[in-house]
Amino acid sequence: MSGQKDEAAEGPRFVDPELVALQGGRLQLKGGCCKSCGALSFPKGQVCTQCLSLEIDDKILSGEGELYSYSRVHMAPKGWDVPYTVGYVDLAEGIRIFAHIDESASPVQIGGRVWLGEGRVGTAPDGAILKSYLFATVAGGRT
Amino acid sequence: MSTVHVLGTGAIPFRKYPEKTLAEIGWPALREAMLEAGVRADDINAVYCGTALGGMLAGQRVAKALGISGMAIVNVENACSSSSSALAQAWMAVKSGACDIVAVIGVEKLTKFGGGTLPLEREDWEVNQGMVMPALYAMRAKRYMHEFGLTEAQLAQVSVKAHDHGALNPNAQIQKRVTLEEVMASRMVAEPFTLWHCCPTGDGAAALIIGSEKAARKFGKGRVRIAASEVTSGKYTNGYRDMTFPELTVRGAHEAYEMAGIGASDIDVAEIHDAFTIAELMYYEAFGLCERGGAYDLLASGATSLGGRVPVNPSGGLLSRGHPVGATGAVQAVEIVRQLEGRAGKHQVEGAKVGLTHATGGGIAGFDHGACSIHVFTL
Numbered sequence: 001m002s003g004q005k006d007e008a009a010e011g012p013r014f015v016d017p018e019l020v021a022l023q024g025g026r027l028q029l030k031g032g033c034c035k036s037c038g039a040l041s042f043p044k045g046q047v048c049t050q051c052l053s054l055e056i057d058d059k060i061l062s063g064e065g066e067l068y069s070y071s072r073v074h075m076a077p078k079g080w081d082v083p084y085t086v087g088y089v090d091l092a093e094g095i096r097i098f099a100h101i102d103e104s105a106s107p108v109q110i111g112g113r114v115w116l117g118e119g120r121v122g123t124a125p126d127g128a129i130l131k132s133y134l135f136a137t138v139a140g141g142r143t
Numbered sequence: 144m145s146t147v148h149v150l151g152t153g154a155i156p157f158r159k160y161p162e163k164t165l166a167e168i169g170w171p172a173l174r175e176a177m178l179e180a181g182v183r184a185d186d187i188n189a190v191y192c193g194t195a196l197g198g199m200l201a202g203q204r205v206a207k208a209l210g211i212s213g214m215a216i217v218n219v220e221n222a223c224s225s226s227s228s229a230l231a232q233a234w235m236a237v238k239s240g241a242c243d244i245v246a247v248i249g250v251e252k253l254t255k256f257g258g259g260t261l262p263l264e265r266e267d268w269e270v271n272q273g274m275v276m277p278a279l280y281a282m283r284a285k286r287y288m289h290e291f292g293l294t295e296a297q298l299a300q301v302s303v304k305a306h307d308h309g310a311l312n313p314n315a316q317i318q319k320r321v322t323l324e325e326v327m328a329s330r331m332v333a334e335p336f337t338l339w340h341c342c343p344t345g346d347g348a349a350a351l352i353i354g355s356e357k358a359a360r361k362f363g364k365g366r367v368r369i370a371a372s373e374v375t376s377g378k379y380t381n382g383y384r385d386m387t388f389p390e391l392t393v394r395g396a397h398e399a400y401e402m403a404g405i406g407a408s409d410i411d412v413a414e415i416h417d418a419f420t421i422a423e424l425m426y427y428e429a430f431g432l433c434e435r436g437g438a439y440d441l442l443a444s445g446a447t448s449l450g451g452r453v454p455v456n457p458s459g460g461l462l463s464r465g466h467p468v469g470a471t472g473a474v475q476a477v478e479i480v481r482q483l484e485g486r487a488g489k490h491q492v493e494g495a496k497v498g499l500t501h502a503t504g505g506g507i508a509g510f511d512h513g514a515c516s517i518h519v520f521t522l
Contacts, residue, residue, distance in 0.1 A: 015271060015272060016268065016271055016272070019268070040381070041381055042381050043268050049379070068282075068286065068383070068386070069282040069283070069285045069286035069289070069386060070282060070285060071277075071278045071281035071282050071284075071285060071333045071334050071335075072331075072333070072334040073273070073275060073277070073278050073281075073332075073333045073334075074330075074331040074332055074333065074334075075259065075260060075275075075277065075332045075333070076260065076273065076275050077259065077260065077262075077275070080273050083331075084273065086272075086273055086274065086278055086282075087282065088282060088386075090383055094382045094383065095381055095382060096381065096382060096383055096384070098268075098269040098272055098274060098508065099272070100272070100273060110285065110286065110289040111289075121272075121273065122273070132272060
């Protein structure tokens, strides 16, 4: 954990701000949708893998999904707050998202529903808090 | 087109060699292979060297120590499949008639990174979000356990079997048996994997001299033939994938079996990519050694242990022999050749005539794995 002073000086940073967008004050996942053929991408592609078009629109992805699988990671490179839980979340539009999973409300379950949020995932070398999008379980477990 | 024969093999004990250079780790394996084959530097038409993290011109650095230079020396990086992909390139060079005798090297020095999980490419967005190799395999394990009812204690038995085998292999990095209790009580890495579910990091090298039918006759070597050589990549998708059934190994296995004119039931011995315990079980199914969901029963039956119907990873596999990434494909090939030639020592599979090697890997977003290479060896 980093010192309070560093955190105050730097402020939290997103691991990869390109993956998210703010819409109506809420964090959303930002994918891409090919203007020519409609193929979806996440992260938003620079080129369409289906038709090679370079015209890709932003596409806000759904904020809930089903947990395909997960693991609680106890050994990781420096910078991540271990232990942390990661998982693959399947969205209704057919995209699978790798994400940190916040299971503070209830333990994760494969097949359970999880909701998009944001939170602390690590600490940068300069002491700044690293945030990212994540998916969270809800109180009461599987819904 | 010529048949392709293995004229000589070499491998060093897989250990930690922090004081040695990559070239110092590599040349003793190549020297042994050359001495077994009876070839000299001048006889070698081309060199293919597989290393994932060894840096530029690794093949030249190893070869020059033995006076091998002046021919094509090509370095192949394909993650865990680096030296098996190098073998595939060499196989093609001989098969096509372009070369008579080719050297293959697999060499890696992971101790230069200190310890911990393998350094992955941060440019990959999943890696940048906290993906590590144990977590990737752990998610496969969790899903497999969910779908097929596999328990943690059952999964841990893969590690027990691997170390039973590795204890018999003087070249293995870990030559220590472990109990089920030890596996389950060791330090947690990524749930459900404790440390004993994960291959160790270390250093190693292996080499082969392969050649045409003509070369085999000339040097009086080459009883073992490489009947199939296959390299493939995973199929990219940002959508759903079945993580319990690795598509690229399933596809690669079909292609390799077809090329060799064999089926799964013909395999007498196999060295497969057990980087983590779950991998061995999933690959039993991917190679058709058993039905979907039947992997634990196959393991528990003893069929894949030494003395069983189809011993898998008699060397100890990645879990026990070790997994210096780029050296793995070559050392698997050396192991299988020596098995078929009846000189594997204490971990010999009696009467083996058809053997299989399989190295696959690379943590990259959107793929089961980046690469997969499969070879079939026959007597």
